[in-house]
Structures are given as C-alpha cells and as structure tokens.
Amino acid sequence: MKIVVAVKQVPERDAVVRVAADGRGLDERDVTWTMNEPDAYALEEALQLKERAGEAEVVVLCAGPERVQSTLREALAKGADRAVHVVTPESGAGSLGERDSLDVARLLAEAVKAEAADLVLTGLQSDDLGAGQTGVVMAELLGVPHATLVLQVELLGNGIKVKRELEDGWMQQVEMPLPALLTVQSGGNRLRYATLMGIKRARQKEMREVSAAAAAKRVDEVVKVSPPTRVKRTEMLTGSADEIAATLVERLRFEVKVL
Amino acid sequence: MSNGVLVVLETKGAGWHRMSFEALAAGQKLAADMGGACSAAVLGEAAAIAPLAAELATKRLATVWMVGDALLAQYTADGWIAALAQLIAEVKPKYVVLPHTYQVRDFAPALATRMGEVLIGDVTAIQVAVAADGPVFVRQWMQGKLNAEYRHGGDGGVCFVSVQAGSFRGDAVESGASEVKTFAPTLEAAKIRTKPGEAFREAAQTVDLSSAPVIVSVGRGIGEQENLKLVEALATALGAEIAASRPICDAGWLPMERQVGSSGQTVAPKLYLAVGISGAIQHLVGMKGAKTVIAINKDADAPIFEVADIGVVGDLFEVVPALTKAIEGAARG
Ligand SMILES: Cc1cc2nc3c(=O)[nH]c(=O)nc-3n(C[C@H](O)[C@H](O)[C@H](O)COP(=O)(O)OP(=O)(O)OC[C@H]3O[C@@H](n4cnc5c(N)ncnc54)[C@H](O)[C@@H]3O)c2cc1C
Ligand SMILES: Nc1ncnc2c1ncn2[C@@H]1O[C@H](COP(=O)(O)O)[C@@H](O)[C@H]1O
Numbered sequence: 001m002k003i004v005v006a007v008k009q010v011p012e013r014d015a016v017v018r019v020a021a022d023g024r025g026l027d028e029r030d031v032t033w034t035m036n037e038p039d040a041y042a043l044e045e046a047l048q049l050k051e052r053a054g055e056a057e058v059v060v061l062c063a064g065p066e067r068v069q070s071t072l073r074e075a076l077a078k079g080a081d082r083a084v085h086v087v088t089p090e091s092g093a094g095s096l097g098e099r100d101s102l103d104v105a106r107l108l109a110e111a112v113k114a115e116a117a118d119l120v121l122t123g124l125q126s127d128d129l130g131a132g133q134t135g136v137v138m139a140e141l142l143g144v145p146h147a148t149l150v151l152q153v154e155l156l157g158n159g160i161k162v163k164r165e166l167e168d169g170w171m172q173q174v175e176m177p178l179p180a181l182l183t184v185q186s187g188g189n190r191l192r193y194a195t196l197m198g199i200k201r202a203r204q205k206e207m208r209e210v211s212a213a214a215a216a217k218r219v220d221e222v223v224k225v226s227p228p229t230r231v232k233r234t235e236m237l238t239g240s241a242d243e244i245a246a247t248l249v250e251r252l253r254f255e256v257k258v259l
Numbered sequence: 260m261s262n263g264v265l266v267v268l269e270t271k272g273a274g275w276h277r278m279s280f281e282a283l284a285a286g287q288k289l290a291a292d293m294g295g296a297c298s299a300a301v302l303g304e305a306a307a308i309a310p311l312a313a314e315l316a317t318k319r320l321a322t323v324w325m326v327g328d329a330l331l332a333q334y335t336a337d338g339w340i341a342a343l344a345q346l347i348a349e350v351k352p353k354y355v356v357l358p359h360t361y362q363v364r365d366f367a368p369a370l371a372t373r374m375g376e377v378l379i380g381d382v383t384a385i386q387v388a389v390a391a392d393g394p395v396f397v398r399q400w401m402q403g404k405l406n407a408e409y410r411h412g413g414d415g416g417v418c419f420v421s422v423q424a425g426s427f428r429g430d431a432v433e434s435g436a437s438e439v440k441t442f443a444p445t446l447e448a449a450k451i452r453t454k455p456g457e458a459f460r461e462a463a464q465t466v467d468l469s470s471a472p473v474i475v476s477v478g479r480g481i482g483e484q485e486n487l488k489l490v491e492a493l494a495t496a497l498g499a500e501i502a503a504s505r506p507i508c509d510a511g512w513l514p515m516e517r518q519v520g521s522s523g524q525t526v527a528p529k530l531y532l533a534v535g536i537s538g539a540i541q542h543l544v545g546m547k548g549a550k551t552v553i554a555i556n557k558d559a560d561a562p563i564f565e566v567a568d569i570g571v572v573g574d575l576f577e578v579v580p581a582l583t584k585a586i587e588g589a590a591r592g
Binding site: 011013014017019026037100101102105124127128129130131132133136137139140141145146147148149165166167168169170171172173174175176177185186187190217218219220221222223224225226227228230231232234235236237238241242244245246248249251252253255256257258259 | 381
C-alpha cells in the first residue's frame with residue numbers, strides 16, 4: 001500500500017503579517033515557516049495506517065520553492081519514507097502566488113499519478129490561503145472518490161471506511177473503494193514529535209526534486225490584499241494589568257452585570 | 260441567462276440549512292447589481308424537496324429549479340456534482356452562489372474543476388462598483404488577518420462563489436413570486452462511489468454550554484496544558500463555564516464537548532471572555548451571539564477584536580491572574 005500525503009508549508013501562526021509591495025500578496029521577507037496544521041494530522045494518520053497495516057510506504061509531497069524542503073525533512077523525521085518536492089520559483093512567473101488552486105492541484109496530481117498511490121491524504125485547509133479546495137480538486141483530476149473533514153481511516157478488505165466531521169459536533173461514516181483521496185481535519189489523533197533518531201535518519205532519506213510545469217492562465221485573479229478595516233468599535237483598555245483588572249471588574253459589575 | 264445567478268441551496272432534515280438563505284440574499288443582491296436574473300436550485304428526493312421548492316416560489320426569483328432524483332435522497336459528492344453539472348449546462352448561469360457549508364466544501368471545488376473553473380470560496384463580501392467591470396469577491400487570508408480581493412478572470416466561464424457564514428443576512432431575502440420547474444438529472448447508481456452512513460453524535464453531552472450565562476473560553480495562547488489552571492481559576496471566580504477553541508480540544512487538554520465553533524457548540528451567554536483566542540471564523544460562528552464579548556490577546560490585530568465589545572491587548576499571563584484576584588477581591592468586598 002502506498003500513501004501520498006500532501007503537506008504545505010505555511011507561515012507560523014504568530015508570523016508578522018504584512019502586505020507585499022505590489023499589494024497583491026503576502027510579504028514573505030520576515031516570515032518563519034511551518035507545516036500546515038491539518039497536514040500534520042494527515043501525516044499522523046498516514047503513519048498510524050502504516051503501523052496498523054504492517055506494511056506501507058508513506059510519501060510526502062510538497063510544491064513550493066527551496067524553503068519547503070525543511071517541512072518535507074520534518075515529515076521524514078517523523079517517519080515518512082521519502083519526499084517529493086515539486087520545485088516552483090520563489091517569486092514571479094510560475095511561483096505558488098501566481099497559480100490558482102486548480103493549477104497547484106494539477107502540479108500535485110501529476111506527482112501523485114507518477115507514484116500510483118492507493119491513498120492520497122491532504123489537509124482540509126491551508127492556514128494562509130484558507131481555500132480548502134486543493135484536495136477535492138486533486139480527487140477530481142485524479143478521477144478517484146474522496147471524503148473531506150476526515151478524522152479517522154479504517155482499512156477494509158476492498159476499500160476504506162472513514163469517520164468524517166459534520167457541522168455542530170455531528171459525525172458520519174463513509175465507505176469507498178481505493179484508490180481514494182481524503183482531506184484530513186485536525187484532532188483525529190495526537191501528533192507525534194520527531195525523535196533525535198528520526199531527525200538523524202531523515203538525512204539519509206530520499207528527497208526527489210521534480211520541476212513544476214509552467215503555470216496555466218489563472219481562472220481567478222487576486223487584485224488586492226489589505227488588512228481588514230474594523231467594523232465594530234471595540235473599546236480598548238490600556239494600563240497595567242492591575243488597572244485593567246480593576247476597570248474590567250467595574251464593567252462586569254455595572255454593565256455586564258455578572259458580578 | 261447573461262449575468263444570471265444560480266443559487267444552490269442546502270437542506271437539513273426536512274427544512275433548510277440555516278446558511279441557505281444567506282446565500283440566497285447574496286445571490287439576489289449580486290443579480291440586482293449585475294443586472295441579471297436570480298434563480299435557485301434545491302436538490303434531493305423529489306417528494307422531500309417539493310414543499311421546499313414551494314416555499315422558494317414565494318421569493319423574488321426567476322426560476323426555482325427542483326432537482327429531484329432517488330439517488331439524491333442522501334448527499335454524496337458524486338451525485339451532487341453530476342446533477343449540478345447537468346443543471347448548470349441547462350441553465351447557463353454566469354454566477355453560481357453557494358453557502359460555504361461543510362457539504363459545499365465537499366463537492367463545490369470538484370464541480371468547479373469539472374467545468375475548468377475555480378471556486379472562489381468562503382467569501383465575506385461581494386462588491387460591484389460598475390457592472391461592466393464585474394464583481395470583486397473578498398476572501399480572508401491568514402485566518403482573517405488579511406482581506407484578499409478576487410476577480411473571476413476566466414474566459415467567459417461560470418464563476419463559482421461560496422459565501423461565509425454570517426456575511427449576508429438571510430432575512431434580507433426579497434419576496435416575490437417565481438415559477439417552479441423540475442429538472443431530472445441523469446444519474447447512475449454505479450457512478451456514486453461513496454457509501455455514506457447516517458449522522459451520529461459521539462457521546463452524550465454532559466455539559467450544556469448553550470445555556471451557560473457566563474463563559475470563559477481559552478485558546479492556544481495559553482501555550483501549555485499546565486497553564487489551564489490560570490483560566491480555570493478565573494472561571495471559578497466568575498462562576499463561569501469553561502470553554503475552548505479547537506486546538507485546545509484537539510490536543511486533548513479539554514474534552515471536545517467544551518469546544519465552541521462550527522464543529523462544536525454554539526453559545527449565547529451574557530458574557531464570553533475569550534483568552535488567547537485569535538478569532539478564526541470557525542470559532543466566531545459559535546460565539547457571535549454572546550451579549551458581551553471581552554477579549555484578551557497580545558496581538559492588537561487579532562480578528563477576535565472585531566467582535567469584542569471590550570478588548571485588552573496584553574499578555575494573558577499577567578492580565579488573567581490580576582483579573583482573577585480583582586474579582587475575588589470584589590466578591591469579598
Ligand atoms: C472546517 C473547520 C472547522 C473548524 N471548527 C472549529 C471550531 O469549531 N472551533 C474552533 O475554535 N476552531 C475551529 N476551527 C479552527 C479554526 O480555524 C482556528 O484554527 C482555531 O479557532 C484557532 O484557535 P486559537 O484561536 O485558539 O489559536 P490561534 O489561532 O493559534 O490563536 C492563538 C491566539 O493567542 C494569542 N496569544 C498567544 N500568546 C498569548 C499571550 N501570552 N497572551 C495573550 N494572547 C496570546 C495570539 O495572539 C493568537 O491570537 C475549524 C477549522 C476548520 C477548517
Ligand atoms: N503547495 C502545496 N504543496 C503541498 N500540498 C499542498 C499545497 N497547497 C495545498 N496543499 C494541500 O492541500 C490542502 C488544502 O489547501 P488549500 O486548498 O490551500 O486550503 C493543504 O492542507 C495541503 O495538504
């Protein structure tokens with residue numbers, strides 16, 4: 001059984017968010033990068049599937065510039081067997097920022113086809129673009145069934161059964177044949193940390209670079225990026241912690257009336 | 260149907276998903292701004308959706324499309340994509356508007372792909388300055404820290420848009436009279452590859468946050484499980500229930516039933532005190548109904564401050580203990 005996990009590298013959660021000079025993207029200069037959180041859960045599910053199945057190969061896949069190799073290495077250190085890096089330019093034509101979701105999904109789907117995977121896992125959504133589409137688009141391009149918001153995967157004789165999240169705390173089981181694609185929601189498992197041994201081993205593991213196809217014409221276009229303007233006037237309290245606490249107590253007593 | 264809008268509504272049980280009418284309001288507005296007509300579609304088993312289609316017939320729409328088939332009795336991506344691709348080929352809208360529900364996340368990107376398009380998803384606003392220039396769609400990047408404006412640049416193809424929960428007002432839907440037409444898609448059971456089970460809930464809820472008058476809610480800013488006792492002390496002082504954002508429950512620091520948000524509980528307390536929570540939309544939808552929101556966050560640009568009545572920009576490790584002490588003091592005094 002071969003499992004491909006698409007992991008995306010995204011800015012750290014407390015990264016400084018600034019608009020790029022051209023006003024159409026994120027200024028990446030001072031950004032520190034990390035693995036997209038749901039993708040870490042997708043990887044965890046793949047590693048646990050491998051442990052349960054006894055035998056499987058877990059391949060991690062990422063499209064992006066040189067920097068994404070640190071995220072792929074991290075996945076290798078956690079236990080993935082090998083990595084495929086679809087190399088795109090840092091900026092300008094062909095870079096991730098110039099491609100729409102369909103085009104990025106095409107790059108990833110091409111790489112998956114070359115691997116002939118039984119199961120493809122992605123995160124359900126990226127923390128930076130929040131598109132929540134790449135996995136579902138890949139499934140369509142690959143012609144395989146899919147499920148989204150998946151928390152757990154169970155191997156059946158001739159397919160899989162997954163537990164997926166619905167709204168408001170409801171769940172659902174869905175069965176489907178393999179090959180299939182699943183987009184994974186956070187929280188299905190506890191995440192493992194890379195061990196020192198894992199980090200050492202990762203250095204020996206294969207990191208295959210493939211060059212990305214030229215970008216297709218975008219279907220959608222990003223015309224402007226800006227910080228949001230506040231809609232509601234929030235009253236901001238300032239001062240020392242004790243002063244703030246005293247003001248809050250007043251308000252809680254006389255306005256909110258909970259004290 | 261030049262500049263026509265087709266809104267795809269979602270059902271829940273025998274009625275509507277609460278976001279369906281928000282999408283309908285967005286679709287009607289877009290159609291009016293662009294000088295086109297707005298139609299709506301509802302999918303399901305014919306008998307089940309007939310009363311819903313009849314309800315839609317009282318709205319200001321060109322046509323209500325009743326897309327009925329036994330294979331649409333239960334949602335599957337394969338069924339929905341096939342049926343909608345056929346309907347869109349027939350109706351030829353310029354815009355397809357959907358509510359950004361979990362179900363729409365599941366099929367709309369693939370439906371757009373099948374038509375060589377890209378879904379502009381989770382849109383918070385649609386702006387039309389001049390109809391000839393087309394609409395601008397606003398989406399959030401970086402979990403709400405940036406707004407990105409999108410245009411559909413496709414070569415005359417269909418533009419797929421889904422709208423974020425709460426961004427449009429369902430009660431703004433305009434009434435009128437419209438014609439109901441049935442559309443019978445050609446579906447094959449063999450082409451529906453997934454077998455969905457019934458919806459279920461994991462375990463009986465032991466806490467009911469929905470009726471709690473005061474909630475102290477904790478997010479990832481708390482850093483470590485060990486630090487939870489700080490907010491627990493605050494909750495005790497306030498006589499509040501404790502709740503959390505998703506990452507806290509994902510990590511197992513608090514049980515899942517204390518999670519507030521789109522995949523957790525919806526709460527409407529007198530006071531919601533958010534500690535170290537950034538305010539991602541999936542969290543906000545669960546607590547927007549609170550009467551008063553107080554947020555403590557070290558990042559002045561955190562989106563939580565957009566829904567907060569009172570904001571404290573500061574380190575929770577200083578503010579929370581000070582507040583706990585002050586409340587305890589006030590209770591004694
Ligand atoms: C389909 C889907 C469903 C989801 N469902 C839910 C849901 O039901 N509920 C939910 O909550 N989320 C849900 N999420 C996740 C959601 O998108 C966010 O990732 C999540 O809400 C973020 O949680 P957080 O605010 O605790 O963490 P973060 O976004 O990491 O924010 C932490 C905050 O703490 C602040 N902070 C850090 N240190 C300090 C300090 N010392 N003092 C003060 N402030 C500090 C930071 O400035 C930051 O704003 C869902 C996501 C998806 C895609
Ligand atoms: N450049 C990329 N490289 C690898 N995986 C990606 C990339 N972009 C998106 N993905 C995958 O697709 C998921 C959804 O991303 P998005 O559609 O951007 O929200 C992510 O969680 C990743 O698993």
